[in-house]
Amino acid sequence: MRDKMKLKIGVHGLTSCYGCQLKMASIKELLEVVERFDIEYWYMASSKGEIKHVDVAFVEGSVSTAEDEKELKKIRENADILVAIGSCAIHGGVQGMLIGEEYKEIFEEIYGKYEMDFEGRIGEPIKNYVDVDYFLPGCPPEEEEVVYYLACFALGSYPEEKDYPVCSECRRNGYPCILIEKGEMCLGPLTVAGCNARCPSHNVACIGCRGPLPYNIAWFDSLAKTFKEKGFSKEDVRKRMEIFGKQYEKMDEMIEKVFEDEGGETDQE
Numbered sequence: 001m002r003d004k005m006k007l008k009i010g011v012h013g014l015t016s017c018y019g020c021q022l023k024m025a026s027i028k029e030l031l032e033v034v035e036r037f038d039i040e041y042w043y044m045a046s047s048k049g050e051i052k053h054v055d056v057a058f059v060e061g062s063v064s065t066a067e068d069e070k071e072l073k074k075i076r077e078n079a080d081i082l083v084a085i086g087s088c089a090i091h092g093g094v095q096g097m098l099i100g101e102e103y104k105e106i107f108e109e110i111y112g113k114y115e116m117d118f119e120g121r122i123g124e125p126i127k128n129y130v131d132v133d134y135f136l137p138g139c140p141p142e143e144e145e146v147v148y149y150l151a152c153f154a155l156g157s158y159p160e161e162k163d164y165p166v167c168s169e170c171r172r173n174g175y176p177c178i179l180i181e182k183g184e185m186c187l188g189p190l191t192v193a194g195c196n197a198r199c200p201s202h203n204v205a206c207i208g209c210r211g212p213l214p215y216n217i218a219w220f221d222s223l224a225k226t227f228k229e230k231g232f233s234k235e236d237v238r239k240r241m242e243i244f245g246k247q248y249e250k251m252d253e254m255i256e257k258v259f260e261d262e263g264g265e266t267d268q269e
């Protein structure tokens, strides 16, 4: 008989690389998680067939086909809480970079003339189609974050989303600053923290895989302004940010703010 205290969860993948699900499947505490939740649906691990009501649904991937949209709406109808997990679900992912372009033309450019038996689209964030309660960033998210979100839900609490940049983790660890010392474009100042500055820890610049920070909450604008000092233009910053955050609706405001002068004037490109 079902333990009434156990939360029912579902894990779903739309168009994605399945990396976020894989991260969930490989957490060290998985056996404990499995014991504490009723997993109603997890296509990657073992599907129980039809989508049923769950307390919390985790959705990975972007909406890139008509099927994705249909499935997502069904998931939403059947979930009390819906969590967008990973950059694809939150911002459309790398496959969302070409938004505004004609899907069929791009498809043919890559695969040649081919009769598609599905209705493909440029990937979009799931919030364009359904209400999303929480966002769990990453590409994929970190193990501790997955466990933290699960623990919050299990306790009847809610997860707090990070509103500070990768730079704060980088500085705390004392890594040399790639932007200041090497003059390389590092998106740490504009990217949501949580990876413990993994790339700078290997002396590699951040390319923003966790997605842009929520605009205007708490961000490292003083370091971001270094882009200008180092000779980067708005377009340079935008191009780099668009790899993972092309569909971030506050992109322009954020970039304007980075290039804003002390007096409020913006740089001319």
Ligand code: SF4
Pocket: 016, 017, 018, 019, 020, 021, 060, 061, 085, 086, 087, 088, 089, 093, 138, 139, 140, 141
């Ligand atoms: S966010 Fe990254 S890891 Fe997750 S599904 Fe998308 S590409 Fe894969």
Ligand code: SF4
Pocket: 166, 167, 168, 170, 171, 175, 176, 177, 178, 179, 180, 186, 187, 188, 189, 197, 200, 205, 206, 223
């Ligand atoms: S700009 Fe990059 S290297 Fe410099 S502090 Fe921020 S994350 Fe670290």
Ligand code: SF4
Pocket: 166, 191, 192, 195, 196, 197, 198, 199, 200, 205, 206, 207, 208, 209, 210, 211
């Ligand atoms: S440092 Fe940047 S690119 Fe690297 S894992 Fe963290 S957010 Fe992603």
